[in-house]
Amino acid sequence: MGIEDIYQNVEHKDNKNTFELQTQNNRQAEGQAQKCRGSRCLVLITVSLGLICVLLLVFIILQHFTITAERDMRKSWFFMSNKKNSWSDSRQYCRDRGADLVIINSEEKQRFMSSFTTERVWIGLSDTEQEGNMKWVDNSSLKQGFWLEGEPNDLNGTEDCNELNPANPVLNNWNDLPCSFTIQGICEK
Ligand SMILES: [Ca+2]
Ligand SMILES: [Ca+2]
Structure with a gap:
C-alpha cells in the first residue's frame, strides 16, 4: 500500500465519519422536532379542551338564566278580572x-x-274559614301583612275578604271588607 492509498483511505474514513455525524445530527434534530410537535400538540389539546369547558360553562349559565327568566315570567303573569x-x-x-x-x-x-x-282590588287573602286566621288561596298562612292602619278590623263582624287599595301608602294598603263587596280582582297565573 503506497502513501497515496493511505491518504485516500484516511480521507474516505473522514468522509464516512462526517456523514455519520451529520446523519446522527439530523436524527437528533428530527427527534427534537417530533418532541416539539408532540408538546405543541399537547398544548393545542389542552387549550381546545379548556375552550370546550368554557363554552360548556357559558352554555350552562345561559340555559340557567333562560330557565330562571321563564320561571319568573310564569310567576309574573298577572291580569285584572274584567268587572267589579x-x-x-x-x-x-x-x-x-x-x-x-x-x-x-x-x-x-x-x-x-x-x-x-290604580283601582281597589281583591287579593287572594281571607279569613272566611276561621275569624282572624288569614289564609291565602293556596291555603298557606299569612306571614307578613301590609295593612292600612287599624286593619284588619272585621267591622261589624262581617269583613273576611281583603283588598289592596293603591291610593294608600305602598306598604300599608290592605283592608278587610265584606266578601260581597264588589271590586275587581288581580289574578296570578
Ligand atoms: Ca274577618
Ligand atoms: Ca276593614
Missing part, C-alpha cells in the same frame, strides 16, 4: 282562566302589585 264583583266571583274569574287571586308574600311583590293597578 264579589271576592268569590272574582276568584272564580281567575280560576276559569287557570289562575287564582294573587298571593303577595314579599315586600317586592307588594310594591309591584301596588303599582300594577
Whole structure:
C-alpha cells in the first residue's frame, strides 16, 4: 500500500465519519422536532379542551338564566278580572282562566302589585274559614301583612275578604271588607 492509498483511505474514513455525524445530527434534530410537535400538540389539546369547558360553562349559565327568566315570567303573569264583583266571583274569574287571586308574600311583590293597578282590588287573602286566621288561596298562612292602619278590623263582624287599595301608602294598603263587596280582582297565573 503506497502513501497515496493511505491518504485516500484516511480521507474516505473522514468522509464516512462526517456523514455519520451529520446523519446522527439530523436524527437528533428530527427527534427534537417530533418532541416539539408532540408538546405543541399537547398544548393545542389542552387549550381546545379548556375552550370546550368554557363554552360548556357559558352554555350552562345561559340555559340557567333562560330557565330562571321563564320561571319568573310564569310567576309574573298577572291580569285584572274584567268587572267589579264579589271576592268569590272574582276568584272564580281567575280560576276559569287557570289562575287564582294573587298571593303577595314579599315586600317586592307588594310594591309591584301596588303599582300594577290604580283601582281597589281583591287579593287572594281571607279569613272566611276561621275569624282572624288569614289564609291565602293556596291555603298557606299569612306571614307578613301590609295593612292600612287599624286593619284588619272585621267591622261589624262581617269583613273576611281583603283588598289592596293603591291610593294608600305602598306598604300599608290592605283592608278587610265584606266578601260581597264588589271590586275587581288581580289574578296570578
Ligand atoms: Ca274577618
Ligand atoms: Ca276593614
